[in-house]
Amino acid sequence: MIARVTHILRSLIFVIFALILCSLVFQIAGYSASTVLTNVADGAFLRPGALAQSLRWALPLFITAVGVGVSFRAGYFNIGAQGQFYVGSICAAFVAEWLSGAPAFVVIPACLFAGMAGGAFWALWPGYLRIRSGTDEVITTLMGNFMAGLLLVYVTSGPLKDPSGSGQQASSRPLEAAYRISTSSGLSVTIVAIAVAVGLAMWLLVNRTTFGMLASLAGRNPVMVRWQGALLWKLGITSFLLSGALAGLAGTIEFLGPNGRIASGFLPAHGFTAILIALVANFSVAGTAITALFFGGLASAALYLPVMAGLPSAAIDVINASIALFITARSKLLDKVLRIGGHSS
Amino acid sequence: MTDPHAPALVCQNVSVTYGPVTALEAVSTAFDAGLIHAVVGQNGAGKTTFARVASGLVRPSGGHVAINGHVMRGGNVSAARAAGVELVHQSFALPPSFTVAEAMEFGATGAGRFFTRSSLFARWRPHLESLDISVDLGARIRDLPVETQQGIEIARALVTQAKVLILDEPTAVLSPSGIEKLFERVRRLKAQGVTVLLILHKIREVLAIADTVTVLRAGRLVEGPLMTTDVDGERLSRLIIGDASRGLAAVDAQALTGAGTVEHGPTDAKPVTAAPVLKLSSITTFGDPEGPALQDVDFEVRPGEIVGIAGVEGNGQRTLVRLIADFAKASRGGVYLGGHDINTQPLAQRRSKGLRIIPFERNTEGLSLSSSLWENWTARALLEKPLLRLVNPALLRSECDAALKAWGVRYDNVAQKAGALSGGNAQKVILSREIDRDAKLIIAAQPTRGLDIGATAFVWDALRQARDRGCGIILISSDLDELFDISDRVNVMLAGRIVGTFTAPYDMNAVGAAMIGAS
Structure with a gap:
């Protein structure tokens, strides 16, 4: 328990370092760091209604990030959350199109299922290549992101094109209101319920099942787990499938909920922010929930800054990037410390 | 000309600490020139640290080391080399893919020169011949037997005309006849005036080769250097084991220190007649990344017996374990566990039938x-x-x-x-x-490597108790004393085959001969 608390505190320290770095950047760029940061805090949490907005962004991020955590724990660096998110949303959009006219209680579950299947499929092939022939999953999942991005461009300007679209951004036809699971505000009981269900199920899976324990052991030392008789491919493929399915689910939620359509290049940073969240939370499910709320706040502040405070929304990118920088440094530093410790013993 | 009996190597109050761990504590000793000195102690006594600090590889955190009256700063290999001290490591440091000539050249000269095969051969052949190492200079290191690799390591260490040569556990990887060859070589070096420091852990070897012996225990100097003519095995054994000797069976103490002929340890085992818990029938495996393929191996383990596997490392012991654990595949023959054909079963299923493995690599596989x-x-x-x-x-x-x-x-x-x-x-x-x-067959692969005497005796007792409960046990070890002490039967492996089976009372020479294929 104490170890867990110190771990969270250590992550927090790095976030604080990141904020100090940002302040420096803001000052150098000619803004008052304190003004920027107070406005960010306002936009994220303090202003009335901000919390709801932050949750709107946090929930899909949480779902994707939990999935990322599952594969990272098992020792697979699936950085293809963005692609899996897109493919999930595309599959859901197709299903919604095909089932158009059917009752909502059929269409919505079918879309959710299709989205998860699509995301899982987009993680399956890199997982298969990795386990079958050792192809580096960092490369394949990254490539998968580009492929999915282009697929989205094709789908939104081809088969699912909205003919009445303005032409500025290709997108699919708007989803019928009956099939939406939230209004454009993006927050609804359904979405909260899905997120909570995912959170509970994944917490149970990771911390309280044979799979969760063996997968995280295998992530730290696959050789030892193999000598105990585990089939690594089973643990690995399951982890890939789960992480892809959750990213696909998040894509489906964005489609059925706040967006109501898919558009080429929509939410381009979703998957990467989710990876960042998973890293900051050190892949713990509860930690991911808290961290996702923080990053959801930043996402909502990014919309607030230029409108209400006349500040560039790029400030949020700077904050995100600094945190990424320090989190990466953290794992490297920790590695180093651990390795030195290992030698002397 | 210096006094021939002046100390060649002096340690003055030498301490070495690694973080919170004290590996050596205030060791003061001196080794006379021109003699063969042995340093002994159990695992964890600080022998390797002593070798490293004495050879100038490690800087002592307290005290100092002097070679021929010249104080070394430590932590600088080239300075130590200049002072005339060389260390041959426990695990060899020759690049496996190099040829003999390349390996000799490697480290001997600076970069920035061109080499030809013939110039390298011409340069190194006389040196190797002068040390009586007969080897093809174009052979790759990895293809050479360990004795020859060690010979080349020693030759390389002597390139700079070292006055003091330190060998860290040189016998650990050798067969009994290889040890004899090494000792021949060491005696010749002594005749040439080199002071040799041997880190050993078998009393038998100490008494066979060394002029003096120094005993370390728990990082401290217990006694020494003592003239080996003034001590006997029993006394040395007591010095090495210390307080831990209480409660240790006499035969175990002998096996632990290699003080004499090891007899088969105490057992009230009845003759084993039950059906074998493991049976390999004419097994041949495909090539394996971790060792030679098994060739026509017939092998049985019955409940209630410990079957030892002897052999120079790398002769198929790992392949045998990997076969039983489903990592290496049989191309021919059958594997039966408790009478069931398990050849196509995954490890998890084999484990559920009672297979247990204490793997070779404690820190990764275990x-x-x-x-x-x-x-x-x-x-x-x-x-x-x-x-x-x-x-x-x-x-x-x-x-x-x-x-x-x-x-x-x-x-x-x-x-x-x-x-x-x-x-x-x-x-x-x-x-x-x-x-x-639920364990029925336990594979113990080098289960005591690197362990101190207390832990080693503990492992032996655990294996014996498991045997007495009716488990079949395979014990793989490169320590013949250990095998003789606790195995009911010893098989010798050579190049993927089982080339001999021995029962107590064991004949060290016969087993040793089988290990290198001399019959």
């Missing part, structure tokens, strides 16, 4: 050092359950706690990382996991 003790301990039990079965970590933790306590593991709490334990304690965690009530 444990996940970055995971907690309870996760390491519980892995075997978890694998018997379906993947989506709910588990109760609190319950597992308390079960692990009880098991580790019963096995006498010293630890703070079960959430501690396995990497924090000492070698002996880590091995006990593995034992507590692998030797359970």
Whole structure:
């Protein structure tokens, strides 16, 4: 328990370092760091209604990030959350199109299922290549992101094109209101319920099942787990499938909920922010929930800054990037410390 | 001209600490020039650290080391070399893919020169011949037998006309006849005026080769240098073991220190007649990345017996374990566990039939050092359950706690990382996991390597108790004393074949001859 608390505190320290770095950047760029940061805090949490907005962004991020955590724990660096998110949303959009006219209680579950299947499929092939022939999953999942991005461009300007679209951004036809699971505000009981269900199920899976324990052991030392008789491919493929399915689910939620359509290049940073969240939370499910709320706040502040405070929304990118920088440094530093410790013993 | 009996190597109050660990504490001793000196002690006594600090590789955290009256700063290999001291490491440092000539040149000269094969051959042939090492200079290091590799290491160390040569556990990798050859070589060096310091851990070897002996225990100097003519094996054995000798069976103490002929340890075993728990019938395997393929191996283990596997390392012992664990595949023949053909079964299924493995590599194959003790301990039990079965970590933790306590593991709490334990304690965690009530066949691969005397004796007792309960046990070891002490039968492996089977009373020379294929 104490170890867990110190771990969270250590992550927090790095976030604080990141904020100090940002302040420096803001000052150098000619803004008052304190003004920027107070406005960010306002936009994220303090202003009335901000919390709801932050949750709107946090929930899909949480779902994707939990999935990322599952594969990272098992020792697979699936950085293809963005692609899996897109493919999930595309599959859901197709299903919604095909089932158009059917009752909502059929269409919505079918879309959710299709989205998860699509995301899982987009993680399956890199997982298969990795386990079958050792192809580096960092490369394949990254490539998968580009492929999915282009697929989205094709789908939104081809088969699912909205003919009445303005032409500025290709997108699919708007989803019928009956099939939406939230209004454009993006927050609804359904979405909260899905997120909570995912959170509970994944917490149970990771911390309280044979799979969760063996997968995280295998992530730290696959050789030892193999000598105990585990089939690594089973643990690995399951982890890939789960992480892809959750990213696909998040894509489906964005489609059925706040967006109501898919558009080429929509939410381009979703998957990467989710990876960042998973890293900051050190892949713990509860930690991911808290961290996702923080990053959801930043996402909502990014919309607030230029409108209400006349500040560039790029400030949020700077904050995100600094945190990424320090989190990466953290794992490297920790590695180093651990390795030195290992030698002397 | 210096006085021939002036000390060649002097340690003055030398201490070495690694972080919080004190490896050597205030060791003061002096070694006379022109003699063969042995430094002995159990694992963890500080022998290797002593070799490193004496050779100038490690800087002492206190005190100093002087070569021929010249104080070394330490931590600088080239300065040590200039002072005239060279170290031959325990695990060889020759690049395996180099030819002999390349390996000799490597490290001998600076960069920035062109080499031809013939110039390298011409340069190094006389040197190797002068040391009576007959080897093809174009042969790759990895293709050479260990004795020859060691000979080349020694030759390389002598390139700079070293006055003091330190060999760290040179006998650990050799067969008995290889040890004899090494000793010949060392005696010749002595005749040439080189002072040789041998780190050893068998008293038999000390008495056979050394002029003086120095005993270390727990990082401190116990006694020495003593003239070997003034000590006997029994006294040395007591000096090495220290207080731990209480409660140690006499035959175990002999096996632990290599003080004499080891007899088969105490056993009240009846003749074993039950059906074999493991049977390999004319097994031939495909090539394996970790050793030679097995060739026509017939092999049986019956319940209630310990079958030892002797052999120079790399002669198929790993392939044998990997075959039984389903990592190496048989191209021909059958593998039967408890009468069932398991040839096509995955490891998990074999384990559920009672197979248990204490693997060669404790820190990678045996444990996940970055995971907690309870996760390491519980892995075997978890694998018997379906993947989506709910588990109760609190319950597992308390079960692990009880098991580790019963096995006498010293630890703070079960959430501690396995990497924090000492070698002996880590091995006990593995034992507590692998030797359970359902175990039928236990493979113990080098289970005592690197362990101190107390932990070694503990492992032996655990294996004997498992045997007496009716487990079949395969013990793979490169330590013949260990094999002779606790095995009921010893098979010798050479190049993937079983080339001899011996029973007690064991004949060290006959086993040794079988290990190198001389009959």
